[in-house]
Amino acid sequence: MYFSRLTFNPLVSHQQLAQTLLQDTYREHQALWQLFDTDPNAARDFLYRQVLEQGRIKYYVLSEREPVDRSGMWLVDVPKPYDPKLVEGQRLFFTLRANPVVTVATAEGKKLRHDVVMNAKKQMGFDALPPADRLPLQQIVQDSCVPWLQARAESNGFSLEPEWVTVDGYQQHESFAKQQKRPVRYSTVDFQGILTVTDPVRFRTALFSGIGKAKAFGCGLLLVKRV
Template sequence: MYISLVALNVTDTYQQHQAIWGLFPNTPERRRDHLFRVENQASNGKVSVLLQSSSQPTSHANAQVLQSKAFNPQLHAQDFYKFKLLAYPTKCLSQGKKVIEIKDENEQIAWLHRKLTGANITVTAMEPRMVKSKKSFNNRFVCFEGIMQIIDPEQIYQALVMGIGRQKHAGAGLLSLAKAG
């Protein structure tokens, strides 16, 4: 895997999605093998993105790779990690046919606990973010930050690689970990 810092020249989530895809021109069958999170948006219209991918990205007109390095996380049971996750907490109604946003903070934390059952987590900060797109509805993402103690390294590794929740194409789902202390 690779972890990269990328500057995008587009601000709309659909255009960001397209620009990110453009970083991987030789991806077979257009299989998504990357996750990203907008880290900040500059006043000049540039967007800074953290990108995790299985192949190394290459710059193009709307996306410049600023830094990229190989990334091979080694997770160990009982170790503590700081985490950050921009997510789109949802729940299904009527046997999975209708999906709605979870707006209540306590329900959002419960959702996160269900998604990260392989770890004991403590959420230390939550920041709601409105994400706008010309192609879809506005979504209310939540940026979770906190501390986790890993119980099942394989389960957390899968969450790290596959992402968490819906709206991955719009920049949600990337779980970042850093060894605590």
């Protein structure tokens, strides 16, 4: 695996950048995909996250192959081999942008995915409550998203310290993937906190494969460093 950091080439025209940034995350994903394969039917073998650092948009990318820019649109730092040394009991600081969803059965028996934050608001009858009785949105985000991540911790080879986990940056998005007439709607949140490795093999898989849904839209990449 390779870990890369990308920025936009300042020599690229504003029009070309706007076609990537101002459309939607599907086009952003396609622009990144061109760094690895021009075959539209190829399977995606990378994870990425967009970040804003010092006023500049950057991308962290974890991939099976080294990125190769043929368009001249990117500045690619020298990719670094990614082979983390993991041991049971290791405590790590982590950040994660995720798409937290829960599967809910309808009265007709159909199973639908719901944004966990909106589902929590629905369960508490948020819209019908007097404004003075409504919980702040940030508290709802924290209270619904931390349990969502905890429920996935064991299967991904780690445990959480909930008191050291914060959730913010809740956003709802729309993206017109491929030729779909209706937009794909999804939400994202940003986690950060402390975790403990309980199963190095499973945790390694989580690092390489990501956590949760919407990986094609910049979700799922788990970034870690030593505490």
